[in-house]
Amino acid sequence: MTNHIALYEPLMPANTGNIARTCAGTNTKLHLIRPLGFSTDDAHMKRAGLDYWDKVDITYHDDLDDFLNSIPDDKYLYLITKFSNKVYSDQDFTDTSADHYFLFGKETTGLPEDFMRQNPEKCLRIPMSDNIRALNLSNSVALVIYEAVRQQKFAGLELSHHYQHDKLD
Template sequence: MTNHIALFEPLMPSNTGNIARTCAATDTVLDLIYPLGFRTDDKSLKRAGLDYWDNVNIHYHDDLDAFLATIPDKQFLYLITKFSDQVYTDPDYSDITKDHYFLFGKETTGLPEPFMRANPDKALRIPMTDKVRALNLSNSAAIVIFEALRQQNFAGLEKSHRYPHDKLK
């Protein structure tokens, strides 16, 4: 089982860097869909990801269709958007034998409207007030991936950590 965070045409290197750090912390694959709004050697991208880049499994895709072609079972593709009546906690992500793909849109415009209209059953929303247009992309990715991981009982993740001087009893 692998979880994927996929970013469609991300524009802000700091968001992508923060998401990469979350991917390193959760053993989640990061899928980046071109065109990117920055170069991958951008200083703010590297700074946001800190020294975790070697621990991030990144896949690059030429466009949305190329990314979609890599998904073996579209049943496990989720489109994160504000245009949905379904909440991100509604689906069952607990099947750890399947790969789960969480696709997030561009910071300014989201996912392409024709694509979203063709796939309303895959669209999920993070509930929020109407006082903001959207949550920050890196925060949204963290919210969604940790819900999936919670349902998967945090498989493969360290659930507790002790100070070095503490002894296990």
């Protein structure tokens, strides 16, 4: 089982860099769906990901259909949007027999409305007040992926870390 984060037409290199770092820290695959609003060699994106780029498994897709066609079974495809009544933390992500795909929209307009209307059963929401249009994309990704790995008992992740010279019992 692998978790996947997919970004639909991301616009801001710093968000994508932060998300890449989160993917490296959670052993999550990253999918970038074109067109991108920046060059992948953008200095802001590289700086946000720091020195973790070699730890991120990234796949590029020409468009949304290309991404969707790459998924063997969309049963575990989740569309993260504010246009849902289902809360992300109420969803069960514990099935370890299949990959889980979390699709996030671009920072300004989210996912295509017609696509979400065709797939309402796949839509999940992060609760927030109506004081803002949306949470920051990289924060949203972190919330959702950490809920998924929490439910999956943090499989493959370090649950504790020790100083090199002073191991605590």
